[in-house]
Amino acid sequence: MLHKWRKPLCLLFTKTRILPSLSSLSISTSTTAAAVSKDPVGEIISGVRSLGFSEFTGGCHFKSLVSVLNPAQIDHIIEDLTAQNPDSAVDFFLLLRNEFGFKPSRISRFVVSHVLAGKRRFRELRLVVEQMIQEEGSGSAPSLSELLTGRFRGWESSNVVWDMLAFAYSRSEMVHDALFVLVKMKDLDLQVSIQTYNSLLYNLRHTDLVWDVYNGIEVNRVPQNAYTRSIIIDALCRQSRFQDAVSLLQQTEVEDFGPSVVSFNTMMSRYCRLGFAEVAKSFFCMMLKYGLLPDAYSYNILIHGLCVAGSMEEALEFTGDMEKDGLQPDKITYNILAKGFSLLGSVSRAWMIMEKVLMEGLKPDLLAYTILMCGLCQIGNIEDALKLREEMLSQRWQMSVISYSVLVSSLCKSGRVDEALELLNEMDAGGLQPDLILYSILIHGLCKQGKVEHAILLYNQMCFKRIFPTSFADGSILVGLCDKGMISEARMYFDSLILNNLILDITLYNVMIDGYVKTGNVKEAVRLYKQIIEKGITPTIVTFNSLIYGFCKNEMISEARWLLDTIKRQGLEPSAVTYTTLMNAYCERGNMRDLLELLSEMKEKSIEPTHVTYTVIIKGLCKQWKLQESVQLLEDMHAKGVTPDRITYNIIIQCFCKTRDLNKAFQLFDDMLLHNIEPLPDTYNILINGLCVYGDLKDADNLLVSLLEQNVNLTKVAYTTIIKAHCARGDFGRAVIFFRQMVGKGYEVSIRDYSAVINRLCKRCLIMEAKYFFCMMLSDGVSPDQPICEVMLNAFHRVGQSNSVLELLAAIIKMGLMNDPICWCIHEELKIFVLWSCFSSETGNKLSCDVGLELFCSEIASAVAIVTEQLVRSSQMKLEARKDMKAVSFPPGCFFLSLARLGKVHGRRGSEQDATRYEDNNLFHYVPVDL
């Protein structure tokens, strides 16, 4: 059941908000004018010495002295104060920096750092050093080290300052600066603390450098602590060295400290991220065996792992255990649980969790909102997700880039890209910058909607902001181009990526290969596959699945089957898609035996069939008219929790229509609605067609009218189906009504739609009606094609309407449709025309060949050969032909007009002059004919 919107979350929130009073923050900055001192440095130093720091600096005179100091003088004062009263030096430094906004020099900072280090005021030391390197920026380590080595060598506490410098660089993620300082420290024989080492290990845990640093710790015999251990365990896990990680975790005897809760937490977290919640659980038990007490992290990590794995019951059990252990579930626990329910599509339960948060007196945070929005989007309820956004905004909550991403992604998925772009503008207006993922989502959404050009604009905008796209964005653009059939453009883009060495990603190759197979170009797809192998890139199952699809589509089923074996030989596991693609190919050929064999193989390998797999099997059963079995399979799908889609239903419904069991067809349609499966426009087309062909046309009429009243999304096919049915049954009136309605609705009506009607009317010799539609087509600006003209001409012949034949032939020539006159020579009337041309030519009447004919004289000759053969060779026949010509009653001037237009047929328009020349020849009179 869909989530029903309940009371707004905001009503449940406490509205109290403590704002700092502005008046309490105001600082008086006014200074009293004082005479300019000749020796401000001396006055300050002696003032502090005689009066004490607080008393002296509190006076107005001090302010006037400070206002004239330059950086060198400040350094001088700080150094002087340091020598006599280090605390006052620090106080002076902080006062100038915080109250007077002075930017301290490097020297002052280092002097104060040494003082703070000596006094073991590490917190303040860290702040001073961190602020310095933030201002100095990345790459500043060599110059700062030089200053320390040159000016502060031998200072007391120098080791602590050096160590703090390395630590601060590491904490600020300037890892290379930190490593530089470490090298200098080694040269000066200074000790690096384990805290600094730990921070560096942490920052380098993704890389091989982590092992160099760790080696440094061991070589220098720096005592490690539990954090070192847990970081190394994390690094081993991140680098997929799980066995080593477990060994290290269990290595207790040689160390002073045993395994820590943090180490266990790290292990559990890593395993959970890999989807192995069960393994994480065993670590949880192991932790208990070691006599360690799990903390809130331990529980939250495990609960999260279970939630993501969909084991909600167990997750809730652990939440209960957490409480029993005296650990109150916190906001994070509840967010995790809410996410778990959201993932399962149960937004109402996620909502209940949030209500529990409120009852506990906690306030849902931005993440809670985002999780709920995500859950709503997941079940396709974008409207309520947007309401939640409005609620957030009304509560003056700042939406994060991630919350925007959730909405943007969902809007894009449902094709509402314009609204997604509006949100981007909203972010921009609010000063919130989109990040890589948000850009990627939008680029992907635009490409899926076929708006590749717009996507490329965004791509460039992203690069301009120095946000560098990953292969995800490139893949989206490639997919966009391929979907639009712009395969050569896609290839050019792809090649440019290769040229710039930007393709290391198999995904992009897969997209390109898929693009080729979809357009039927298996050869190029195979060529790309060979390129992958040559480059040493490992193909994935997706690569093979696309190739298998390509082979199947090109009737190369044995090659496709051979590829399945290749997959197995390469040690890759075929996926449900692999099997389903092949099974579909067998199904299309009615080969149920091989289809079912593959199904058994899937079962043996414990590869779960997807809803598509089931659909293919159902299609096969329907082809064999095994309707009961296919319905049974549909029920099995529901029972197994595999949701059939609209195509599954369409297939069965269509089959029941064909067996004239329309009751069952509609029963399945109801079943579809009952399961919240929204019908496709195709579903309605199938039902309308079923009623038209196998049921009562009146019912089809009623169904269409009722669907239109309900504003159901229909395609043109619904109309054309019913129009064709009325034509076939001879109800011309209803056909016209629906046809006009279809045109009125703005559907693009093509020659095929008119042809479908005219064909059926002609078949029933409803000539007047066919002419009506033909004229309607012309007035709608749709040009007839040769087949429909042929149908009309044949119908005219059948009912003996020679004049209509001539009228139409003249119209065909007039409209410039007679691109290939030979094709039209089957019509007697044209034969005569051809013969006349030939006759004129033979009797020396060159004029007839001059106009139009001169351009395709040779073609006329071959036309004569084909059509008249012996007739032309015999003079007697020529005479007869002449008689034939006379015997036919032409509309006046028809032939001349036709001839005049022949120039147009071959790209040269017949001119008035040409017509006049014929007129002068006095054979016929030139009278324009207009249909």
Place this chain on the structure above:
DNA sequence: TTAGGGTTAG
């Protein structure tokens, strides 16, 4: 220095 929210290809 371990825990919670967002994006791909068949």
